[in-house]
Amino acid sequence: MTARESFPGLLLAEWTKLRSVRRWVVTLLGAAALTVGLSYLAASSSRTNINEHAEFVSGPHGGPVADDFYFVHQPVTGDATLTVRVASLAPEPFGREVTGLDGMTRLADPSPFAQPAAGIMIKDGTRPGSSYASLMLTAGQGVHLQWDFDADRRGSAAGGARWLRLVRSGTAITGYESADGATWQKIGTATPKNLPSTVEIGFYVSSPAAVYTSRGGGSSSVGDRPTSARASFDNVRLSSEGTWHGEAVGRADRLDGKGGVRAGGQVTETGGGYTVVGTGTVGPRPPDDDMVEIALVGVIAGLMALIAIGVLCATSEYRRGMIRTTFAATPRRGRVLAAKAIVLGATSFLVGLVGAVGSFVLAVPALREHGFTTPAFPRPSLTDPPVLRALLLTAAFLAGVAVVGLAVGVLLRHSAAAITITVLLVLGPLIVGMILPGTSPRWLMYTTLAGGMATQRAKPPTVTLAEPWALIGPWAGIGVVAAWVALTLGLAWWQLRRRDA
Numbered sequence: 001m002t003a004r005e006s007f008p009g010l011l012l013a014e015w016t017k018l019r020s021v022r023r024w025v026v027t028l029l030g031a032a033a034l035t036v037g038l039s040y041l042a043a044s045s046s047r048t049n050i051n052e053h054a055e056f057v058s059g060p061h062g063g064p065v066a067d068d069f070y071f072v073h074q075p076v077t078g079d080a081t082l083t084v085r086v087a088s089l090a091p092e093p094f095g096r097e098v099t100g101l102d103g104m105t106r107l108a109d110p111s112p113f114a115q116p117a118a119g120i121m122i123k124d125g126t127r128p129g130s131s132y133a134s135l136m137l138t139a140g141q142g143v144h145l146q147w148d149f150d151a152d153r154r155g156s157a158a159g160g161a162r163w164l165r166l167v168r169s170g171t172a173i174t175g176y177e178s179a180d181g182a183t184w185q186k187i188g189t190a191t192p193k194n195l196p197s198t199v200e201i202g203f204y205v206s207s208p209a210a211v212y213t214s215r216g217g218g219s220s221s222v223g224d225r226p227t228s229a230r231a232s233f234d235n236v237r238l239s240s241e242g243t244w245h246g247e248a249v250g251r252a253d254r255l256d257g258k259g260g261v262r263a264g265g266q267v268t269e270t271g272g273g274y275t276v277v278g279t280g281t282v283g284p285r286p287p288d289d290d291m292v293e294i295a296l297v298g299v300i301a302g303l304m305a306l307i308a309i310g311v312l313c314a315t316s317e318y319r320r321g322m323i324r325t326t327f328a329a330t331p332r333r334g335r336v337l338a339a340k341a342i343v344l345g346a347t348s349f350l351v352g353l354v355g356a357v358g359s360f361v362l363a364v365p366a367l368r369e370h371g372f373t374t375p376a377f378p379r380p381s382l383t384d385p386p387v388l389r390a391l392l393l394t395a396a397f398l399a400g401v402a403v404v405g406l407a408v409g410v411l412l413r414h415s416a417a418a419i420t421i422t423v424l425l426v427l428g429p430l431i432v433g434m435i436l437p438g439t440s441p442r443w444l445m446y447t448t449l450a451g452g453m454a455t456q457r458a459k460p461p462t463v464t465l466a467e468p469w470a471l472i473g474p475w476a477g478i479g480v481v482a483a484w485v486a487l488t489l490g491l492a493w494w495q496l497r498r499r500d501a
Helices: 007-020 022-044 250-254 291-295 299-320 322-329 333-369 385-412 415-435 442-447 449-456 474-498
Strands: 065-067 069-077 080-092 117-123 132-138 143-147 151-154 162-169 172-178 184-190 198-206 210-216 219-225 228-238 245-249 265-270 273-279 282-284
Touching: 007 022, 007 333, 022 291, 022 299, 022 333, 065 250, 069 117, 069 265, 080 117, 080 198, 117 162, 117 228, 132 162, 132 172, 143 172, 143 184, 151 184, 162 198, 198 228, 245 265, 291 333, 291 385, 299 333, 299 385, 299 415, 299 449, 333 385, 333 474, 385 415, 385 449, 385 474, 415 442, 415 449, 442 449, 442 474, 449 474
Parallel strands: 198 273
Antiparallel strands: 065 282, 069 198, 069 245, 069 273, 080 162, 080 228, 117 132, 117 198, 132 143, 143 151, 162 172, 172 184, 210 219, 228 273, 265 273
């Protein structure tokens, strides 16, 4: 093997070809500039007023939360122990008439914070968003110990009647459960952030609203229908004496419907037992909008420039007849294709990373000036793992599509046709996915290059946004792109072996 045929020599030759064409270098720089410029313009025109909503609530850690339930409580100072038996928990018909949900799809939320629940709680007053610890029996996921809207410790998966006990000792609150009230099992210890000496303690019922969504035609909408649950409590024992008082906490106190539960819930006492009807949710409520995704929206412009470079890296040698010289020097054509793909991929990745980081650095301050601020939107940092993942995977997505353009150029040997087809492989599914309703575009994102757009998201997948790529996760998106790179390069290698230069 001669020095010219060595693979490092091939890489150097391909890098020399790439950097020697001035218009290609200008286009690469333009790809980064287009990415940053469009991202900044989009961020400057994006606005939100979520923090100004009357119903917006922030938790003890500063994040957006839901804190709506019916609470039967009394004050207690210092250490305390509350024991109850949840005898039953069942859905309650909600009489409030809700319109405008026809044709929408109900969302299934498997989160332990999104289940109808009946349990006991220690809370810093009744102000929505204040610190708490609760131990509850859920409708479908057994027993859970939760605190401060984000911490969850699972107990047994048992359903039916269950004994529950919360023990406060200083700043620690320990949860126990029992099937018979005699043998107790420890679930865990909660450490709420801000519990004063005097707290409210009692039993409660919550029932999250049924959330409906509709997407398609380039837009999305979300609505909800309140639900309520009924629970029976008996064997209520508190280590101190006091009077129980029923109260709707949070948004629940404004749910007022015809023939249904009024004032968010109610409590009735019979023979020492209590029947409580409640509605609402206790748990995190982050917005689905993703600041990182919005900050990287200009990637689509840079992508078009990189597709052109990828195609021209293949077709320009055919057009000028230089490919014969290349194959004469290196007869093993697969090695030439591999060298081209590595050089183009590495260069495109670096250009994409510069564009993504530049977009993030410039767009995030612009977004914060237009309402994307705490508590609804914590300030993202370049060192945050989800942000770092989004930047690196976005750069990999750009590089992968550029390499697909190279492979299509080898297959077609015609610049205009190859550029058009590669662009359509990305934009076509995006346009169709915007139009198709519901979750039907998900299969497009799992099978086409458009799925790579999911790499820009730092948040989990959601069906509540108009963007079809939000339906899948970032790793799935980059996996789809990798599969396309492997497929198209494989076809290009096969064509190189069987066709004349």
